[in-house]
Amino acid sequence: MMESSRSIVLTPEKSSEAVIQFSDVRIGFADGEILRGVSFSARPKETLVLLGETGSGKTLVLKIATGLLRPDSGTVDVLGECVSRMTEHGLLALRRKVGFVFQEGALFDSLTVGENVAYRLREDHVNEEEIEPRVREVLEFVELGHTMNLLPSELSGGMRRRVAIARAVVNRPPIVFYDSPTAGLDPITSQTIITLILRLRDVYGVTALLATQRLQDGFALANFHFDFATRRVRRDTGREKLGLDVTRFLVLREGRVYFEGSPEELLAANDPYLQRFLI
Amino acid sequence: MAETPLQVTQPQASSPETPSVVEVLIDAAKINILKVQDYSKLSFRSLTNLATSPRYMQDALAQMDDIGVGSLPIVLLSGFFIGAVMVLQTGSQFERFGQTSLTGDVVSLALVRELGPAITGLLVAGRCASGIASELGSMLVTEQVDAMRAMGTDPSRKLVSPRVLATLITLPLLTTISVFIGLVGGMVASVFSLRLGATTFWERAIAILQFSDLMQGFSKSIVFGFILATVGCYQGLNVRGGTQGVGRATTQAVVVSSVLIIVADTFLTKIALFLADKVF
Numbered sequence: 341m342m343e344s345s346r347s348i349v350l351t352p353e354k355s356s357e358a359v360i361q362f363s364d365v366r367i368g369f370a371d372g373e374i375l376r377g378v379s380f381s382a383r384p385k386e387t388l389v390l391l392g393e394t395g396s397g398k399t400l401v402l403k404i405a406t407g408l409l410r411p412d413s414g415t416v417d418v419l420g421e422c423v424s425r426m427t428e429h430g431l432l433a434l435r436r437k438v439g440f441v442f443q444e445g446a447l448f449d450s451l452t453v454g455e456n457v458a459y460r461l462r463e464d465h466v467n468e469e470e471i472e473p474r475v476r477e478v479l480e481f482v483e484l485g486h487t488m489n490l491l492p493s494e495l496s497g498g499m500r501r502r503v504a505i506a507r508a509v510v511n512r513p514p515i516v517f518y519d520s521p522t523a524g525l526d527p528i529t530s531q532t533i534i535t536l537i538l539r540l541r542d543v544y545g546v547t548a549l550l551a552t553q554r555l556q557d558g559f560a561l562a563n564f565h566f567d568f569a570t571r572r573v574r575r576d577t578g579r580e581k582l583g584l585d586v587t588r589f590l591v592l593r594e595g596r597v598y599f600e601g602s603p604e605e606l607l608a609a610n611d612p613y614l615q616r617f618l619i
Numbered sequence: 620m621a622e623t624p625l626q627v628t629q630p631q632a633s634s635p636e637t638p639s640v641v642e643v644l645i646d647a648a649k650i651n652i653l654k655v656q657d658y659s660k661l662s663f664r665s666l667t668n669l670a671t672s673p674r675y676m677q678d679a680l681a682q683m684d685d686i687g688v689g690s691l692p693i694v695l696l697s698g699f700f701i702g703a704v705m706v707l708q709t710g711s712q713f714e715r716f717g718q719t720s721l722t723g724d725v726v727s728l729a730l731v732r733e734l735g736p737a738i739t740g741l742l743v744a745g746r747c748a749s750g751i752a753s754e755l756g757s758m759l760v761t762e763q764v765d766a767m768r769a770m771g772t773d774p775s776r777k778l779v780s781p782r783v784l785a786t787l788i789t790l791p792l793l794t795t796i797s798v799f800i801g802l803v804g805g806m807v808a809s810v811f812s813l814r815l816g817a818t819t820f821w822e823r824a825i826a827i828l829q830f831s832d833l834m835q836g837f838s839k840s841i842v843f844g845f846i847l848a849t850v851g852c853y854q855g856l857n858v859r860g861g862t863q864g865v866g867r868a869t870t871q872a873v874v875v876s877s878v879l880i881i882v883a884d885t886f887l888t889k890i891a892l893f894l895a896d897k898v899f
Contacts, residue, residue: 449761
């Protein structure tokens with residue numbers, strides 16, 4: 341299993357510099373400006389939960405962070421490199437250090453599940469003898485080892501998202517962006533996806549931006565952690581707040597950061613708009 | 620809490636100004652110039668990508684199989700009957716002057732210089748430009764192209780260059796086969812319809828050809844291949860409007876590449892005839 345090969349990394353590195361930094365980022369399209377000065381930062385090994393209504397710009401934030409879209413103004417730094425000013429050639433190199441899970445998975449439909457997951461390794465010219473075990477390992481991690489030779493069209497929606505997660509993390513990137521990974525899924529499958537994200541955070545210390553409309557996704561990440569002793573996901577007790585320490589919320593509203601804070605601060609907020617998320 | 624204020628000002632309502640006709644025409648011109656610029660950049664990059672790594676030769680081979688081998692049946696079939704119909708049409712005119720032996724000359728020149736490259740280009744454009752546009756368009760709307768970029772792959776290298784390279788190589792080969800099969804069709808028609816000897820037909824068909832004729836046909840097929848591949852890729856990678864947009868892009872790819880092939884054919888013929896006098 342993957343967990344055995346890596347150390348436990350749960351404590352956020354509060355002293356270290358931000359690995360993702362947005363400074364007054366603006367972007368607009370024909371219909372008007374969507375992001376109007378978004379600023380935030382994420383520390384290493386932290387999970388930043390981006391909450392917001394449909395059209396609030398959550399996906400845009402993720403795409404700008406990966407350099408898939410260029411902001412009209414403002415700066416974006418990822419892993420110490422200024423994404424907003426990099427050339428496409430430079431961005432291609434940076435993106436190899438970042439995982440991206442698209443909302444619908446965006447799997448290559450003409451490739452098998454195994455080929456999809458191996459895609460990145462083949463692009464990096466990893467030896468063919470090494471690729472097969474690594475693909476099998478990561479597919480076992482998402483509990484889809486048996487789907488290796490299936491086509492994406494033969495999988496359910498939840499399975500496709502899990503394969504997308506496997507594809508995003510196969511080369512063990514330090515940062516992963518999740519674009520609404522639970523959107524349109526039933527509660528049980530959503531829970532499976534969130535558990536996977538949680539395990540990646542706790543086992544590999546992945547820094548993550550998680551765009552979602554579901555508040556419970558964020559609180560699941562804040563209130564649970566992966567217990568290495570029992571090898572199961574466990575709820576935080578009052579004394580140990582392992583998940584809470586590495587989870588922060590960012591609420592986007594009308595193109596701006598409306599709220600930024602810990603899960604406890606979000607729960608304590610009296611703002612009527614935020615209360616609507618909590619209901 | 621965030622430093623930004625909780626109260627967010629409402630976006631200003633846009634003024635309902637009606638643009639004048641001139642403004643609409645200027646905007647349309649700008650959009651079309653921008654499209655030409657984007658197409659030119661993509662076409663240029665598709666070639667320059669081949670000079671530097673990474674190169675996706677496996678993908679290029681797969682495309683050669685799809686574009687080249689896949690197009691072979693329609694090229695063979697249409698080539699045979701075009702050669703035959705050429706003989707029937709020209710032969711009936713030559714019979715009036717008792718010069719049916721000239722049929723081989725005419726059919727050979729027409730096929731090598733003009734009909735072979737043009738018809739093959741148009742047939743492959745109909746089959747492959749549409750296929751390329753719909754495949755890339757579907758990948759675009761399902762975010763597969765973005766996923767590729769997000770994983771550090773340049774789509775112009777992975778998707779465009781292999782298709783362009785494959786078409787540049789296979790279309791001249793397909794044209795050569797089409798011309799040969801066209802001559803076979805012409806020979807069959809001349810033997811059975813005009814009672815002309817097969818040897819006479821072949822001798823005249825080969826004797827009339829000069830090096831400049833072969834170069835004309837060959838260079839046309841290369842240009843036509845480049846046009847149909849780049850137009851297909853450009854239309855596919857610029858799909859707007861979901862699956863409906865994919866359908867539109869597919870149609871556009873066939874229409875634009877076919878028209879461009881015919882337009883380019885005129886200029887290439889003029890250039891080739893000029894060079895034939897000066898160079899060859």
